[in-house]
Amino acid sequence: MTFPVLPEEGSLGAREVDNILVALVAMAFFFSTVIAGAIVWFSFKYRRNNPVNRVRSDAHSLKLEIAWTVLPLLIGIGFFTVAAATYFRERHPPAAAMEIHVIGKRWMWKIQHPQGKREINEVHLPIGVPVRLLMTSQDVIHSFYIPAFRIKQDVLPGRYTTLWMVPSKIGSYHLFCSQYCGTDHARMIGQVTVMSRPDYQTWLTTGEHAESPVVRGAQLFRQFGCSGCHAGSEVIRAPSLVGVYGSTVPLDGGGTVLADEQYLRDSILLPNAQIVAGYAPVMPSFAGHISEDDLMALIAYLKSIGAGQNGESGRQSLTYPERAANPAKASP
Amino acid sequence: MNTPEIQAHPAPEPVAEKSYLSEHTLRSWLLTTDHKRIGILYLLSILLFFAIAATAAALIRLELITPKGDLLSAEMYNRMFTLHGVLMVWFFLIPSIPSVLGNFILPIMLGARDLAFPRLNLLSWYLFMTGGCLALWAILWGGVDTGWTFYTPYSTLYANGQVITMATGIFIAGFSSILTGLNFIATTHKLRAPGLTWFRLPIFVWSLYATSVILVLATPVLAILLTLLAVERIWGVGIFDATRGGDPVLFQHLFWFYSHPAVYIMILPGMGVVTELVTCYSRKRLFGYNFVAGASIAIAVFGFLVWGHHMFVSSQSPYAGMIFSLLSYIVAVPSAVKVFNWTATLYKGSIALDTPMLYALGFIGLFTVGGITGLFLAALAVDVHLTHTYFVVAHFHYIMVGGMVLAFMGGLHYWWPKITGRMYPEQLGRLAAIVTFIGFNLTFFPQFILGYLGMPRRYHSYPAEFQFYNVLSTAGSSILGVGYAMPVFYFIWSLKRGTRTGANPWHATGLEWTTASPPPTYNFAVIPVVTEEAYCYPEPAGPPPKDTSGAEEDRHA
Numbered sequence: 016m017t018f019p020v021l022p023e024e025g026s027l028g029a030r031e032v033d034n035i036l037v038a039l040v041a042m043a044f045f046f047s048t049v050i051a052g053a054i055v056w057f058s059f060k061y062r063r064n065n066p067v068n069r070v071r072s073d074a075h076s077l078k079l080e081i082a083w084t085v086l087p088l089l090i091g092i093g094f095f096t097v098a099a100a101t102y103f104r105e106r107h108p109p110a111a112a113m114e115i116h117v118i119g120k121r122w123m124w125k126i127q128h129p130q131g132k133r134e135i136n137e138v139h140l141p142i143g144v145p146v147r148l149l150m151t152s153q154d155v156i157h158s159f160y161i162p163a164f165r166i167k168q169d170v171l172p173g174r175y176t177t178l179w180m181v182p183s184k185i186g187s188y189h190l191f192c193s194q195y196c197g198t199d200h201a202r203m204i205g206q207v208t209v210m211s212r213p214d215y216q217t218w219l220t221t222g223e224h225a226e227s228p229v230v231r232g233a234q235l236f237r238q239f240g241c242s243g244c245h246a247g248s249e250v251i252r253a254p255s256l257v258g259v260y261g262s263t264v265p266l267d268g269g270g271t272v273l274a275d276e277q278y279l280r281d282s283i284l285l286p287n288a289q290i291v292a293g294y295a296p297v298m299p300s301f302a303g304h305i306s307e308d309d310l311m312a313l314i315a316y317l318k319s320i321g322a323g324q325n326g327e328s329g330r331q332s333l334t335y336p337e338r339a340a341n342p343a344k345a346s347p
Numbered sequence: 348m349n350t351p352e353i354q355a356h357p358a359p360e361p362v363a364e365k366s367y368l369s370e371h372t373l374r375s376w377l378l379t380t381d382h383k384r385i386g387i388l389y390l391l392s393i394l395l396f397f398a399i400a401a402t403a404a405a406l407i408r409l410e411l412i413t414p415k416g417d418l419l420s421a422e423m424y425n426r427m428f429t430l431h432g433v434l435m436v437w438f439f440l441i442p443s444i445p446s447v448l449g450n451f452i453l454p455i456m457l458g459a460r461d462l463a464f465p466r467l468n469l470l471s472w473y474l475f476m477t478g479g480c481l482a483l484w485a486i487l488w489g490g491v492d493t494g495w496t497f498y499t500p501y502s503t504l505y506a507n508g509q510v511i512t513m514a515t516g517i518f519i520a521g522f523s524s525i526l527t528g529l530n531f532i533a534t535t536h537k538l539r540a541p542g543l544t545w546f547r548l549p550i551f552v553w554s555l556y557a558t559s560v561i562l563v564l565a566t567p568v569l570a571i572l573l574t575l576l577a578v579e580r581i582w583g584v585g586i587f588d589a590t591r592g593g594d595p596v597l598f599q600h601l602f603w604f605y606s607h608p609a610v611y612i613m614i615l616p617g618m619g620v621v622t623e624l625v626t627c628y629s630r631k632r633l634f635g636y637n638f639v640a641g642a643s644i645a646i647a648v649f650g651f652l653v654w655g656h657h658m659f660v661s662s663q664s665p666y667a668g669m670i671f672s673l674l675s676y677i678v679a680v681p682s683a684v685k686v687f688n689w690t691a692t693l694y695k696g697s698i699a700l701d702t703p704m705l706y707a708l709g710f711i712g713l714f715t716v717g718g719i720t721g722l723f724l725a726a727l728a729v730d731v732h733l734t735h736t737y738f739v740v741a742h743f744h745y746i747m748v749g750g751m752v753l754a755f756m757g758g759l760h761y762w763w764p765k766i767t768g769r770m771y772p773e774q775l776g777r778l779a780a781i782v783t784f785i786g787f788n789l790t791f792f793p794q795f796i797l798g799y800l801g802m803p804r805r806y807h808s809y810p811a812e813f814q815f816y817n818v819l820s821t822a823g824s825s826i827l828g829v830g831y832a833m834p835v836f837y838f839i840w841s842l843k844r845g846t847r848t849g850a851n852p853w854h855a856t857g858l859e860w861t862t863a864s865p866p867p868t869y870n871f872a873v874i875p876v877v878t879e880e881a882y883c884y885p886e887p888a889g890p891p892p893k894d895t896s897g898a899e900e901d902r903h904a
Contacts, residue, residue, distance in 0.1 A: 167660050
């Protein structure tokens with residue numbers, strides 16, 4: 016049996032979280048020692064029948080009360096600020112991050128790499144490359160958790176959530192489902208393998224060849240008949256989807272919406288919920304006709320057409336300072 | 348005018364009044380409207396639920412000795428932690444101090460003859476038992492494996508078993524909470540003895556009042572939520588179902604809108620009890636009375652504004668997360684103020700480490716650890732790593748067990764002579780308190796480390812590297828079990844054999860110590876008049892009258 020105290024630090028963000036933890040532990044140690052020490056000392060010194068001076072001042076002191084109200088408040092605000100800043104960065108991936116698709120279902124993780132390669136309960140990642148996970152669930156709520164990276168995000172049915180990281184250490188790490196999802200929740204676990212970039216490229220080419228989500232998405236765009244209306248039809252007027260991703264879409268009845276992945280998804284499954292201004296609500300729902308995998312592929316295709324014009328504009332790019340020394344290109 | 352003195356000597360025993368325990372028929376118990384008897388009914392009922400839930404916890408800990416799932420099947424394990432959570436939260440912790448000790452002591456502390464609505468009080472107990480029996484029925488016939496949190500869409504679309512029966516049981520028990528809260532609020536407003544102004548109230552009354560406000564305001568949200576859950580599960584209307592345009596996260600918002608304030612329902616009364624104990628066994632006025640009283644109210648108010656800190660990784664907006672994180676740091680401040688004031692109360696006191704005091708000091712220490720680790724979880728980036736892990740389990744057990752259970756045990760020992768008229772064996776009492784403290788820390792401290800290492804909650808099996816801390820935790824739980832079991836035996840023993848006590852064995856202040864032990868049915872033959880502030884212990888502290896040998900020394904300056 017081993018008894019580790021800290022988990023490995025496998026990503027650039029892990030160190031930041033650990034630093035906050037160390038500060039919190041120091042604060043916890045200080046206050047519990049002061050309180051416990053005072054309790055033990057007073058209980059000993061002022062034990063009943065011990066002849067000591069018990070002549071007291073008042074049973075209240077406004078100065079003390081203010082001091083021990085304000086001090087914890089200031090300490091709290093300090094921790095809040097540091098931890099919130101780190102969290103904010105954790106929630107905002109850089110625009111150039113490589114995108115991996117994750118689908119959770121009871122009780123497995125299905126992964127697809129941008130080049131097309133698929134795996135189950137295993138995630139292979141190249142070192143030093145910012146990776147963004149686009150995740151959804153086919154059934155209940157799961158949670159994608161890599162302790163060595165100190166990151167976690169619930170994975171929901173009907174919604175896309177994201178997580179991003181920069182793996183910084185070669186090795187293999189636990190992947191856990193951390194949101195209770197039924198009988199075999201404890202077996203919905205897997206392994207994250209961080210490899211050197213050449214090793215990752217080699218690994219991508221091994222095994223069965225699979226189409227990349229963008230290629231697959233392009234096929235689906237025709238197969239489901241999307242292209243019939245959205246690619247310049249004379250009969251039915253539908254908005255062009257070139258460059259739609261990341262743009263601000265004006266809505267029927269006023270208001271706008273940022274065309275992110277969730278918007279594209281909702282527009283396919285619940286087309287009448289948000290109608291683009293100037294168009295008629297004629298699109299049928301594809302709910303029940305398209306699998307989560309295909310939906311992600313279709314969205315990957317939509318993101319690929321016209322990206323670079325105004326795509327990604329809505330997303331802030333906050334990166335770790337360390338990453339500047341280790342610039343990486345999104346593949347493929 | 349008959350003015351009972353609340354000084355450090357026993358009041359004369361009233362002779363004419365019969366004790367509330369003098370009737371022995373089953374009917375006299377089941378149809379009683381006496382708040383003291385209803386308190387006893389609650390005590391027996393919650394101990395039953397505690398025993399069942401503790402057994403489930405023992406099975407969970409046994410299963411976790413080894414990394415593989417070998418003792419229980421995965422389904423059975425999931426049912427066990429659901430059973431443990433549901434029974435402990437709704438059928439033990441929430442009613443523990445308010446419905447048992449509060450019921451018994453509150454009216455006497457106020458100088459009243461009963462609660463404002465005695466029959467409503469009995470109805471509360473019957474509702475509680477109806478809910479409890481439904482929950483037990485759900486466990487025996489099919490079980491429930493959703494966890495006490497009932498997250499959708501698992502609970503609505505996927506879980507087998509008696510989800511609806513369990514939810515109905517909790518729904519009904521919720522009404523018992525609401526009625527008890529109403530009763531306490533009305534009693535505190537209307538039945539205080541002459542002269543017992545708000546700022547002369549014992550802090551226990553303040554904290555019960557704050558608890559009651561939360562019970563009345565938050566529990567209806569739970570009732571609404573459970574109704575929506577049942578509607579969704581039976582008719583599939585789609586409130587929480589993403590495939591029908593619903594939102595599973597909406598459930599979590601509603602759930603924590605109730606359940607976070609419910610955490611304060613589970614700790615505020617404990618803070619009240621500890622205040623009574625710390626002052627009594629230090630023989631000293633409470634330091635900063637107004638701040639301690641105000642802190643209870645502040646906790647009750649801010650407690651309603653922090654529910655989103657359970658949902659930092661749920662897909663909630665990061666901006667909402669920041670507001671909830673900041674508010675969580677703010678809600679910690681009144682708790683810290685209380686801890687500092689209790690500690691300052693000890694300074695220059697005359698401290699006796701009797702059993703209730705040991706529990707109270709244990710409470711302060713463990714509550715401090717539980718509170719500070721709450722600040723770890725309120726820190727956004729750290730919470731992303733720690734939430735859903737054993738760190739959370741350790742944190743809330745430090746509050747719920749290290750805090751509330753120790754306070755309940757301390758209060759039960761403190762008022763035991765008042766309730767029964769008999770004293771428990773002091774040495775055994777101290778031993779049990781120490782064993783509980785050691786067992787508790789050994790059980791739950793390793794779980795902080797497990798959590799930071801990344802072991803998720805609700806895991807039936809786990810990677811082998813986590814075994815060391817799990818074995819420690821299970822070993823600790825067996826010691827904790829001994830600490831819990833000891834009082835059961837010596838309390839029962841003391842009912843027949845314990846030495847009889849007078850009205851005020853602890854030489855404590857407070858109206859409950861001016862009436863006989865056990866109290867007469869109507870508590871007070873003549874309604875007392877209060878002329879002093881709470882905790883008016885003599886200054887500087889004199890020795891207790893029973894032990895005059897130290898008198899000179901104590902006054903030595």
